[in-house]
Amino acid sequence: MKLKISFPENCISEIIIEQKFIPCLCKISNNFEIEFKVPLQPAIGIVFDWDIELIDERVPAGTGGQYLHYANGEISIVHISDDMYQILDLNIFYPSSGWCPVMKDGDYAHLMNELYDE
Known part of the structure; x- marks a missing residue:
């Protein structure tokens, strides 16, 4: 997965982008948006x-509403070009199941039942 986003050009953005597991809001419907809010540099990608x-x-889908998934997450990204970033890690939080890994090391995370089958 790749994230297209324009961060403000300043040293705070550069420092935040280099962090692992940055807090974000995941909004998935026909499109998939990632939103960063204060205290981070506000941006939507x-x-x-x-x-x-x-x-x-x-991850469990929501019930009703505009989005199939609308939940807090944590993301790790790496810059690949201009405003494009590779998503390395993505976890989404749901109260009923806790942190659900979606991406790990640049690939879709293993399903829980796949871990038990190995």
């Missing part, structure tokens, strides 16, 4: 190269 079926296998 669009995720590309994502698969709703693979995400649904890893």
Whole structure:
């Protein structure tokens, strides 16, 4: 998955981008948006190269409303070009199941039942 986002050009943005597991808000419907809020540099980006079926296998879908998924998350990204970033890690939090890994080390995370089958 890739994130297209424009961060303000300042040293705070550079420091935050280099951090692992940055707090964010994940909003998924026909599009997949990642939003960063204060105390971070406020910005909203669009995720590309994502698969709703693979995400649904890893996190519970919401009920009703504008979004299939609308939840807090944590993300690790690496800059690849201009305003484009590779998503390395993405976890989404749901009160009923805690932190759900979606991406790990640049790939979709293993499903819990796959871990037990190994």
